Amino acid sequence: MKLYSGPLSLFTAKVRIALDEKGLDYERIEVGWSLANRYEPHHSEVAALNPKEQVPVLVDGDVVVYDSTLILEYLEERFPEPALYPSGLAQRARRRQLEAAADEIVFPAVWELIDGGFYPARPGDTEAAQRSAAAKRRLAELQQELDKQLTGREYLCERFSVADIGTFVMLSTASTLDAPPAAACTRSTPGWRAWRRGRRCDASWRRWAPPRPPRGRACRNAHPTAPPANQAAARPCRFSRAWGSTPRC
Ligand SMILES: N[C@@H](CCC(=O)N[C@@H](CS)C(=O)NCC(=O)O)C(=O)O
Numbered sequence: 001m002k003l004y005s006g007p008l009s010l011f012t013a014k015v016r017i018a019l020d021e022k023g024l025d026y027e028r029i030e031v032g033w034s035l036a037n038r039y040e041p042h043h044s045e046v047a048a049l050n051p052k053e054q055v056p057v058l059v060d061g062d063v064v065v066y067d068s069t070l071i072l073e074y075l076e077e078r079f080p081e082p083a084l085y086p087s088g089l090a091q092r093a094r095r096r097q098l099e100a101a102a103d104e105i106v107f108p109a110v111w112e113l114i115d116g117g118f119y120p121a122r123p124g125d126t127e128a129a130q131r132s133a134a135a136k137r138r139l140a141e142l143q144q145e146l147d148k149q150l151t152g153r154e155y156l157c158e159r160f161s162v163a164d165i166g167t168f169v170m171l172s173t174a175s176t177l178d179a180p181p182a183a184a185c186t187r188s189t190p191g192w193r194a195w196r197r198g199r200r201c202d203a204s205w206r207r208w209a210p211p212r213p214p215r216g217r218a219c220r221n222a223h224p225t226a227p228p229a230n231q232a233a234a235r236p237c238r239f240s241r242a243w244g245s246t247p248r249c
Contacts, residue, residue, distance in 0.1 A: 001026040011068040012056040086157040102166035140180030150191030
């Protein structure tokens with residue numbers, strides 16, 4: 001199997017964690033990325049395989065699947081053990097709902113922090129700081145809501161599942177970007193903290209998070225592996241240090 005992967009792509013992270021959880025071997029192809037040009041120009045093979053020109057894309061023989069949620073479904077059907085989906089109609093519906101919420105409710109708030117702080121501001125954009133502050137407030141609320149759901153339970157569904165993976169990837173990334181603000185990370189969210197620090201979520205974070213560069217040394221290249229020769233070279237990235245850091249709470 002081949003996975004086209006973005007070095008800082010949270011959607012790719014969901015798939016990479018699931019592949020590792022299932023113990024599957026695969027070839028990871030990192031597409032080109034740079035701070036200035038983001039994913040442009042798009043990787044030619046990704047553009048040919050996915051009309052949306054986005055990663056992740058999974059290729060398994062003749063089968064091509066794009067979109068992280070659909071890739072996870074494919075992997076579960078093709079390699080059912082160990083299961084990453086709960087059993088039973090109600091739990092499966094809950095899993096779908098939570099995974100969709102991670103992608104469509106949590107991620108947009110995280111994106112405000114990435115677009116307004118990680119990437120250079122777009123010319124004329126004077127509202128990035130306000131959007132970022134609003135996103136931090138929203139993420140603090142979402143963390144509180146999640147904490148209620150986790151009270152008295154180890155995982156979001158009946159077992160560790162893609163609902164945990166999706167939620168954890170989005171919220172832990174937010175946490176490395178100081179959202180919610182460190183001051184808000186109090187003992188008031190014990191369910192969230194126990195879940196986040198639990199063995200499965202912690203192991204997933206360690207597998208995915210980019211390595212932290214040695215103290216005091218600039219990160220010269222955000223790519224875990226060199227980009228293909230025909231892709232834009234990675235630029236120095238001051239934020240990959242933050243990205244590789246431990247979530248604050
Ligand atoms: N819904 C898609 C979203 C994929 C996505 O947004 N990928 C980003 C990287 S995180 C990408 O490839 N962006 C490049 C572009 O849109 O040009 C999924 O779940 O896979």
